[in-house]
Amino acid sequence: MPAPITVGVVGAGRIGKMHAENIKNFFPSVRVKTVVEANLTPEISAWGAGLGFATVTGDPAVLFGDPEIDAVLICSSTDTHADLVIDAARAGKHIFCEKPVDLTLDKVVAALAAVRKAGVKLQVGFNRRFDHNFARARQHVAAGAIGTPHLVKIASRDPAPPPVSYIAVSGGIFLDMMIHDFDMARFQAGSEVVEVYASGAVLVDEAIGKAGDVDTAVVTLRFANGAIGVIDNSRKAVYGYDQRLEVFGSKGSVVAENDLPNTVKVLTETEVTTDKPLYFFLERYRDSYLNELGAFFSAVAGEAEVPVTGEDGLRDLVAAIQTRQKERSICPSPSRS
Amino acid sequence: MPAPITVGVVGAGRIGKMHAENIKNFFPSVRVKTVVEANLTPEISAWGAGLGFATVTGDPAVLFGDPEIDAVLICSSTDTHADLVIDAARAGKHIFCEKPVDLTLDKVVAALAAVRKAGVKLQVGFNRRFDHNFARARQHVAAGAIGTPHLVKIASRDPAPPPVSYIAVSGGIFLDMMIHDFDMARFQAGSEVVEVYASGAVLVDEAIGKAGDVDTAVVTLRFANGAIGVIDNSRKAVYGYDQRLEVFGSKGSVVAENDLPNTVKVLTETEVTTDKPLYFFLERYRDSYLNELGAFFSAVAGEAEVPVTGEDGLRDLVAAIQTRQKERSICPSPSRS
Amino acid sequence: MPAPITVGVVGAGRIGKMHAENIKNFFPSVRVKTVVEANLTPEISAWGAGLGFATVTGDPAVLFGDPEIDAVLICSSTDTHADLVIDAARAGKHIFCEKPVDLTLDKVVAALAAVRKAGVKLQVGFNRRFDHNFARARQHVAAGAIGTPHLVKIASRDPAPPPVSYIAVSGGIFLDMMIHDFDMARFQAGSEVVEVYASGAVLVDEAIGKAGDVDTAVVTLRFANGAIGVIDNSRKAVYGYDQRLEVFGSKGSVVAENDLPNTVKVLTETEVTTDKPLYFFLERYRDSYLNELGAFFSAVAGEAEVPVTGEDGLRDLVAAIQTRQKERSICPSPSRS
């Protein structure tokens, strides 16, 4: 039984609420004392009160100035992450920060410097490392089951594109979507990216191309250990959220397939059918959100190291930015408008 | 958003605690006010207090006499179920009762009569009907996807036998284990059992045979609609909890396979391996326990009918008792001591 | 390279032709010299000449009197098998006989006696033992991979019923269809059947019931080694030929699923689909027909024992006849006309 931990949550959007509720329901030794939300509404206040959170406020200073708070979860909009990390670090709070820390390298570097100076712990929210499938795959790879990795292949496709307005501020497919896959590729390969090549196209929606982004991409990576990686992304897989990977090596291969909502198959005169994959990330990665919090709280309690560091987040961002540059300068898609 | 419901839970063993915690975590409009536990310990009191339950007591009268309590969950030992159902019915409480209501037909009949007289709702805890796989299979069957059912096949095997001391009081494999499968077979067939035949053997542990039970059994059922059912049970499947079924009909077949803990497969020089099925019922049927409570609370709120009635429980018990008699009188296992 | 073998084939129906062509194409050291067909037509003569078979005749004496012929394949209609076995044995020919040797025990016993007296080899055509799936399953069981067998489960369903006229002479579902499964059950269990129980129904076609047979059946077996078996048969699985089995034991379980024509799956907005199982036995068991011939020729060449003996055929027939008696006397199906 770990020592009790008191936390504050900044940002009461979908992810912030989910984390707060998960803590309430599944981490009895962790108390959510304070929730900070810039756009405070009566609904959010009622939500927090209903869950028994002591304070729901629009003012982050309440949180950072509270000596009872051990750690803070930063779940606000991306452009506020870096400043909040710096504030939290200066206040001596341990930090769980949703990914990415920022879209610009300078701000991430500054935030990491503040964390290092303050000596607090920082975990970045790459939850997929804690997924039951991908964590199990990594376990096999790390245990040597497939020998030395030669290829890391990731398929990562969303069920439907986000609004074009989102793409305009998100940094585009490489920074808002494939950054998860860069992190996963590094995690599975156990090695750093040393070279990238990108091939993108606008095949899903012309409007995405007009916004300066691609909606379909294949990226090749070269790792320091000599392995080659390949990631494909699509903004629209009509059959649901598609999240698979393979690590192929000198002694074999490990493959992680999609989760299905059930194991039922129906055999009829014409064919055999099953249900399609789980629809989207909140279903698919449900357990991973719990597991990443568990890992963070263990680190806060001094029982383990933080498993996804600020340095990881920085390296993922570098890979994403380099890939975006490659795609734009070298490979203009013939189908883009 | 349904109207708020206040419940009491009788029995704070493994299942009672799970239900109470599930209500706390997943049913915000349902309040657990009172927990009754005959063998009250400081640990149980602390557990209840920690979860914010107002009263934890050894006296069921506190619960039945409380006008705020709308419904009661009966999760105590089997031999107390029937009397508690009667008490709860007389007190005008809706009832969720863990299966079986009793091991003797007379007591079940008496309990159902009390329920009917009081006009309260009674749901019996055959949670597997709410499992994501089996519920989906039934959906297909009910929708006519496989035409008229001809065969219902159920494999149901535990990872390890219970203590022999448990078998001595449980009613044996047909009443403590296969009763779930009788209920599932009736549910999937959409028809009542009109004939049973049993073939049992002691193959797992001689001590089970000495206790007067079998540990391995195949039972054939005939349904009123003409379909044939077959259930196999084993007390010991070393590879984990084995829960599968098939409904075969005039237009096709629907098959529900085991859940695996992950989708990972490892290919090596010698073979391809995956992890084995989930270990036991708390993992395997995790979602079904939530779903059955949700269905009960909907019924209490007047939004739906109770999906598993006392009549269902009675019919399952009749099938189990008849099967036990058949196995014992007709087919003495040559391997039994 | 085995010594050259010269064979004759009796019966040029579907199975006889298939065996003759398989020998021609895949067994270069075996020569089909003579084909005997009672209902000789110009087409059959042309077929044989086209394949280079020296003699195509209506007279079996040509074959049995030919000292060049080492072995004979009996592929004629079932009612001629026993007499042909006796004739072949007396002529000193090794015998491969399609199953069953006969539908009556007396004639089978007489045929086996003739074989024993002549000292020739007899293999009965239970080809499924040589199927890539079922042979592999048996290998695992025989190697102890699942410990001591406790349960043997077989699903065996045809894509469509035969003509009712066939059922009238075939001996019915237990003798023309399930006899294959009795053989498979004995093969997998590695033990003999000591008790049977049958539950049959007429669910596919009323005309089958009027012909005195059932079209759907579940049979429970008890083996000498204590294991329990269960076989289900249906005359009509609309999704194709359904041939699966499981052997469950003290250390695990081995499962053989259906073959599919390809590994392709299609994921769409509504579901995931694959093609259904192979249509019928000539496709499904294609390799098994080659393998059983190979085993027979090895036995003829003195390199191995015959793997499916006349005794096997006799025991399968006994199980089938007893099951038919049980089904008829004990369990009149309520739905039968």
Place this chain on the structure above:
Amino acid sequence: MPAPITVGVVGAGRIGKMHAENIKNFFPSVRVKTVVEANLTPEISAWGAGLGFATVTGDPAVLFGDPEIDAVLICSSTDTHADLVIDAARAGKHIFCEKPVDLTLDKVVAALAAVRKAGVKLQVGFNRRFDHNFARARQHVAAGAIGTPHLVKIASRDPAPPPVSYIAVSGGIFLDMMIHDFDMARFQAGSEVVEVYASGAVLVDEAIGKAGDVDTAVVTLRFANGAIGVIDNSRKAVYGYDQRLEVFGSKGSVVAENDLPNTVKVLTETEVTTDKPLYFFLERYRDSYLNELGAFFSAVAGEAEVPVTGEDGLRDLVAAIQTRQKERSICPSPSRS
């Protein structure tokens, strides 16, 4: 029943023998009259005589000068293909030529010109298009089941590398191995390659690197229709021959998995295991070799068009050569010696 066709086979190595035997066993209306083998041995002559082929000779002129011969199968070493195609075309024979027609573009262009001038049919031996899995996948794509293709992904890995001496003359991994995958990618995409990018590494065997080749490669393709392709090759997949693909599009995805030798799975206390994929191409693509011959003979009989043209072979070669150039000039592998 097609008109009888008489063919000659040039080259009696592994592939030439296989084709000749397949014709003998499975195409009754096609006669192999002549086999030409430059390195004629008594064994080869005996093999041909045993199969009833009229002439086995070392002199191709015998074949090309024979007016009875309708078509020729060129199965000799790659460096002889182009000249033999030209000779056959001039002699007015239809041509089935094993891939590739040549390793140099000039010679292929010259051979295709000769074919065009002579007005004979030419089919190149890209047998994988006729594989039961890949042909079925293409059927779905062509039927619009997945809408417009966006991504074509191919995994293609050999069980073990060829001798280094072979690599020195084969043209390397892109020309001897990935050329099959370029053809498959074009076939599935239904579009031509307009851009390639290659990333290769020496991870399997240093000696391959010393011979100037890579043993592991990921190649990205851009198609004229806007789709993106990605192919991965490895010279060594220890778990067997790995041949899978996916075509992802606007309305879904089609996935073709590996063939397994059987459907058996074994569940034990520690895991679930199946056998690994079929070992190599003669097993895996057994049916495709028959199907491609069937298609060629249909074309020769005038019943259909040749499904894999010389133009196809030329385009595949162009893609392979461009890829090899890209890999060598742009991406020096850090791990290569």
